[in-house]
Amino acid sequence: xxxxxxxxxxxxxxxxxxxxxxxxxxxxxxxxxxxxxxxxxxxxxxxxxxxxxxxxxxxxxxxxxxxxxxxxxxxxxxxxxxxxxxxxxxxxxxxxxxxxxxxxxxxxxxxxxxxxxxxxxxxxxxxxxxxxxxxxxxxxxxxxxxxxxxxxxxxxxxxxxxxxxxxxxxxxxxxxxxxxxxxxxxxxxxxxxxxxxxxxxxxxxxxxxxxxxxxxxxxxxxxxxxxxxxxxxxxxxxxxxxxxxxxxxxxxxxxxxxxxxxxxxxxxxxxxxxxxxxxxxxxxxxxxxxxxxxxxxxxxxxxxxxxxxxxxxxxxxxxxxxxxxxxxxxxxxxxxxxxxxxxxxxx
Numbered sequence: 001x002x003x004x005x006x007x008x009x010x011x012x013x014x015x016x017x018x019x020x021x022x023x024x025x026x027x028x029x030x031x032x033x034x035x036x037x038x039x040x041x042x043x044x045x046x047x048x049x050x051x052x053x054x055x056x057x058x059x060x061x062x063x064x065x066x067x068x069x070x071x072x073x074x075x076x077x078x079x080x081x082x083x084x085x086x087x088x089x090x091x092x093x094x095x096x097x098x099x100x101x102x103x104x105x106x107x108x109x110x111x112x113x114x115x116x117x118x119x120x121x122x123x124x125x126x127x128x129x130x131x132x133x134x135x136x137x138x139x140x141x142x143x144x145x146x147x148x149x150x151x152x153x154x155x156x157x158x159x160x161x162x163x164x165x166x167x168x169x170x171x172x173x174x175x176x177x178x179x180x181x182x183x184x185x186x187x188x189x190x191x192x193x194x195x196x197x198x199x200x201x202x203x204x205x206x207x208x209x210x211x212x213x214x215x216x217x218x219x220x221x222x223x224x225x226x227x228x229x230x231x232x233x234x235x236x237x238x239x240x241x242x243x244x245x246x247x248x249x250x251x252x253x254x255x256x257x258x259x260x261x262x263x264x265x266x267x268x269x270x271x272x273x274x275x276x277x278x279x280x281x282x283x284x285x286x287x288x289x290x291x292x293x294x295x296x297x298x299x300x301x302x303x304x305x306x307x308x309x310x311x312x313x314x315x316x317x318x319x320x321x322x323x324x325x326x327x328x329x330x331x332x333x334x335x336x337x338x339x340x341x342x343x344x345x346x347x
Contacts, residue, residue: 030338032300037335040308044332045082047315048075049094051325056101057114063323068114069105069124072098073131074329080131081336081345085138099135099144102128106151110158111173120171122162122181129155129188133195134342152192159185160203166225167210178224179235182210183242183283190245191344204246211239212253219260234276237261238283244290245344258291265299278319278330285334290347300338307331 029038051060058064058071076098079091086096105114105128112128113121132148132155139145163169168177169185186207193199214221216229220236236257243254261284281303288295311317311331312324319327333345340346 030340032297032304033335033338034304036308037304040311041082041332041335043311043315044317044328044335045079045091045315048078048325048328048332049091051075052094052097054097056097056099058325061323061325063326066118066323067120067124067326069102069112069117069121070127071323071325071329072101073124073127074333075325076102076131077127077134077342078329078332078336080134080138081333081339081341083339083341086135086144087138087140095135099132099139099148102132103147103151106154110154110156112151112155120181122169122171122173123184125155125158126181126184126188129159129185130191130344133188133191133197134344136195149197152195152197156189156192156197156199159189160200163203163206164210166213167206167208168214168225170224176224177210178227179211179214179221179232180223180238180279182207183235183238186242187245187344190242194343208243208246208248208253211243215253215256219256221257231260233261233264234280234283237280237287240287241283241290244287258287258295261287262295276320278317278322278327281334282330285337286345289337289345292347304335307335 051058051064053059056072057068058075059068064071076095079095079098082091083089084091084095086092086099102112106112111121111125113124117124129152132152136145136148136152139148158173159169162173164174164177166177168182170176170178170181186204189199189204210225211221213225216222216231218231220231220233221239222228222230223232223235240254240257240261243251243257248254265284285299285303288299307317315328316324317327317331318324319330337345
């Protein structure tokens, strides 16, 4: 065999090896997660990491300074959704510092909020319960675990005692009720339950009842019990995820909400011109993912491509006019759902 033949054989083997490696690399990606998706996620995570202050919060942008606990918790969840923990992963330092900051904002009455949080501290409280409960099972330092446990337990108590007589929550503890805060508290409580904390059964039952009271003739959920039949698509999507979290997978309310929300997505192929676009997709993505491949396959590829296309050159998304921490965190949570790193988002 001459040198030319050997060289050709070697090139052929190298081509086969490279082709095999490429196939294997693509095979390990979750369904619908493409190479451009991975690159987009990386850019988004790098952007978030650069925005974190030395104290662990995300106050370098308007949404961070206005809702520091909410934004820090959402950014922390975005890092967790990538598989990072307080001790492992390329963004372990960001997770650890975010955890420390959120813990430092726990107040004596159990409320987790930095100051007034723009007059709406229950958003930060709910997102904090979700974040801290998710971190709890990953934390290896016994002292930190004990601190997290205390804050979460006190937070559960604050949420339970702040529930309205109808079963919902509003911007401040005990101040009334409306849908968006209600679903935030429900998901935070579910994450706490998943982490092994005791959540009063009656609190969840009353919250489910509140959503039932707020159902409109269209099948979705109104803004609040007293707001009339103004069906809100984002809150309806959020309600589905909370009903699933409460084990109400086949309840009439969950099925009717899903029929309404899915119908709205199918009928708006050109996308949503909504001031709550990111908020809507934060919850709609979870609802469709947990409902199964029929819904997920119809939803995710188009939403994935839309998010990748709308990402800024610095890796951020300016979500709903709230700010880049919110938009980037939400976009990353949506894009990373197929990785299945967080129990609260799993099927």
